[in-house]
Amino acid sequence: MTTPFPQSFPRTRLRRLRQAPWIRSLTGEHVLTPSDLIWSMVVHDGSDPKIPVGSMPGLFRLNVEEAAKAARRARELSIPAIAIFPHIDPAHKDEMGSEALNGEGLIPRVIKSMKDAAPEVGIICDVALDPFTSHGHDGVIDANGYVLNDKTSDLLVRQALVQAEAGADVVAPSDMMDGRIGAIRDALEDGGYANTMILSYAAKYASGFYGPYRDAIGSATALKGDKKTYQQNPANSDEALREVAMDIAEGADMVMVKPGLPYLDIVRRVSETFAVPTIAFQVSGEYAQIKAASQNGWIDGDRVMMETLLSFKRAGAAGIITYFAEEAAAALGA
C-alpha cells in the first residue's frame, strides 16, 4: 500500500486518535445501524407458534401468526426488511418441488399476513426449490441427480410470480441456475410487476456453513449429494465478478454474496467493481459458531456479533442478511 503522504514517528502517533471514546467515535470510518439489517426468518405451516432449531440457539421456526408479530417487531426496531424461508411439511414435498407454485401455500400466506401487520417492512422471498423438493436440491434433477438448468429456471419464474402476486417486495433467487434472473425479470415485466425488485444471490458458494439452515428448513436429511455443480467453488474470486456482471445485465437490482465472513474479500471486490447495492448473507453456520462459542463462555457473543456485522459494512456491504437482526437491532437501539 502506498500512503499519500509521509508519516513518521513520533510526529505521527496513531494511538492519539484512540485515546478516548469520543475521539474514537468521531474518527470511526463505518457505523452499523438497524437500517443495515435484513432479518433472516424461518417460517412453518404448523400450529406451534415457535419451534426451536437445535443447531441455531435462539432461532425459532415461526408459524404464520408469529411471523406477523415479528413483522411488527421489525418495524418497532427499524429493521427495514425480512427475508423469509419456509420449513415445509415433508408430506408436501415432491421431486419437482410443486408446492413452491401453490398460491395458497405457506409463503404466500406469510407474505399476506406480514403485509397486513406491518406494510412498511419490506418482504424478501427466497426463490429456490430446495425447501420443497424431496431430494433437497434447488432444482429439478435428471436420472443421474444432475440439476437441470433451464427446466429449473422455468419453475423458478413461476415461483417468483406466485410470490410477487402475494405481495413480495423483493424476489431473491438463491438457486444459482444460469439465466434465471433475465427470465424472472421478463416475466415480472410481462406480468404487471415492473416494480418488484430482484435481489440476486449472484455469488453463492458451495459451502459447509449452510448446515444448520438445512436443519432449520428440514432439508438436511432429504439432501442427497452436494450442490457443487451449481454453487460456486470456494477457490474462485474472479468467477464471482462474472456471476455478478451477468445478473446485473439480466436485471438484478441488488446482488448478494454468500456466505458472509469467509467471503469478505468477495464482498469487497463486488462492491468496489459494480455500482450496485451489495448484500452479504451471514449464514446459519456463521451464526451457530458464534452462539456455540458464546454458550461455552469462550467468546463474548454480543461483542462478536457486533464486530462481525460491522465488518460487512467495512467490506462495502449495503446490507446484511442475518439471524442476529432482532438481537443486534435491539442492542443498537438500546
Ligand SMILES: NCC(=O)CCC(=O)O
Ligand atoms: N437460500 C437461503 C439459504 O441457503 C440460507 C443458508 C444459511 O443460512 O445457511
Ligand SMILES: [Mg+2]
Ligand atoms: Mg449466475
